[in-house]
Amino acid sequence: MKICLAYPNKNSYSETFIHNHVQYLKPALTLSGGWRPYRTQDGGTIVTLPLAEPIRVVVKRGLSALYPAFYTHFLTRYLNQNRPDVLLAEYGPTGCAVMTACRRANVPLVVHFHGFDAVEKQTIERYQKPYRQLFAQAKAIVAVSNDMVDQLVRLGADPAKVYRNPYGVETRLFSGAEPEKADKIVVAVGRFTAKKAPQFTIRAFDKVLDKHPDAQLVMIGEGELFESCKKLVNDLQLKYAVRLLGVKPAAEIADWHRKARLFAQHSMVNPANGDSEGTPNTVLEASAAGLPIISTRHAGIKEAVEHGKTGFLVEEGDVGGMANYMIQLLDDPQLAGELGRNARQKMLADYEMSDRINELNRILESAHGPAGAPV
Template identity: 50%
Template structure:
C-alpha cells in the first residue's frame, strides 16, 4: 500500500521537492529514500526528534528487576508479536523476566492471544495506551527497553521511533532491530544491542545479556543517556530546526556538515 501511494504520487513529490526551501528527514534512511524519490540532496537536512531530558530520566537498570518495557502502537512495522516471541524464548533461560507492553492498536488483541497461546500471559503486562508520565515511570522501573521494528510487507517502516530515544534518555539500554532511524540512535554494544529484522533468536540472546548482567545494563544505559543528551535532546532538535528555518527563509540553505551531523557515527573510544 505504501509503495503504491509513493508510485502513484511520484509527480506530486517532484513538484513538492521543487517548491520546498528545505526538506527535513528524521532518519538517515529517510534521507536516502528522499534522494531516490528525486529530492535534491542539498535541500535535505537530517533532524531527528528530540525528547524532554527532564521528564525522561532517573532509570537505574543495574538496580531494577529483569523487567523489559516496550512502548508503541500495536502495528505491523513495530511487530509487537515478534517482541513477544523473543521474550518467550528469553523465559526459557531466565524465567524471572517480565515484560510490560504499553500501547494500543490493530494487533493488540492478537498479541494478547499470542501471550496466552505461548503460556506467558502471567509474565506480560498489557497496559493499553498511556500518557508520557506513565511511560516515564514504567521506564524508570525497567532493566531495558525492547522493540522489534521491521519493514512491513506493504512497505511501511519507521522514521526514528521516539520511544527508543525516550528510553535512552531515561538511562535504559535498548534492544532493538537495526531498522530505519533506530540505528542512528542506538550504538550496538555501547548503548544497547541491535539485531537483524526477524531474528528472534538474536533478540532473545541480547535480552538475556542485560537480564543476567545488571552492571552491563547500567553501563549501556548511562552511555545511552549521554548520547541523547549530546545529540537528541529537545533543545538540540529545536535549535537545528530553527537554524534550518532561518537559513531557508534567507535562501541560504546548504547541507554542510557540522557538529550535529555525526549522530549516526560511533566514534572510536566514544563513551
C-alpha cells in the first residue's frame, strides 16, 4: 500500500506519535510544513514553478485569500502524479486543508485526530463547517481514546467511520524500572503547557516534602509555562528538591524512568480554551518502563491507567489527592513495584507499538478498499 502522510510539524520534539507513524508506517510519500503541508520528503515542494518557494510565500502572505486554491491546485497535481493509495492526514485542520485535492485526485482520505483539534474552542468554532465536510468525505477517522471518539461523534462524525486506536509505545526502549529498589524520585515528563498543568504537580510535590523531605522531583520538558514553573519552584523554596531539566532525548528519559519510584502528571482541561490531552505518550512510556502512574481522570489517561492496579487517578485540580498518593508510594516501595509491573503488562497487552501500528495499517487498508480499489 502506497501511503502519503501529511503532517504539519517535521521537527516538533513533543509530537512523538507522528514521528512514530513516519518511522513505522514507512509512507512512500510525506508532506510537512504547516497546516497545508507542502514540503516533500526530499526537502522539495509540491509547487512546480520556477522560483517555487518565493512564489508560494508571496501568494501566502500577499494574496492570502487565493492561497487555499493555489495550494489545492498544486497538491492535486502532486497526488495525480504520485498516485498514493491513501492519504493519512495528521490532525483535523490538516485533513481540512487536503480534502479538496484528495477528492479531485480520487485519493481516499483518512484523518487522525490527536487532541486539541477535537476539543479546543477556537479550533472547533473555526472548523465547524469544514469538519462536517471532512467527516462526510473521509473514509475513516482515527481517535486515540473513547472520550475523543464520543467528541468527534458529537461534532458530526458518523460513528461507523470513527476508529479508536490509541498510540503505541516502544516497550523495548522503555523498560527496566524497579520502583521497589529506587530512590525517592518522582519523574514528570511533558510540555510545560496548560493542559499538562505542571504547576499542579509541583504544588502536590511541595506537600510530599512535609512527609518525605529527602524526595526529589525531576521534570523533563519545556514550554510556555517553563519560566513560571521555575519561578514557582523558587517561590516555594524547592530548588534543593526539584530539578527542571528541559528537553531530553528518549534514551535519557528512559534512564530517568529506571531511577524513579513513580511517574506523575496532572493533566487537565485548559479552562481558558477547552484544550485537553488525547492520550499522553509520556504516561504510556512511563507505564511501559514499569513505573506506577499518578495522574488525573482525564481523556485517554482513564483508559491507560487502571486506578489501584497500575497507578492512582485523582480528579483534575485535586492537588491534595495527588500528594497523598505520592506519599503512599514513597512510603510503600513494594506497592510501587507491584503497580509498576502491572503497568508494564498493560502496555504489552494493549499499547505495544507493533500492535497499534498494525491496527492503523488495517484502518488505512480498509479505507483504500479490497484488492487495491478505492472505496
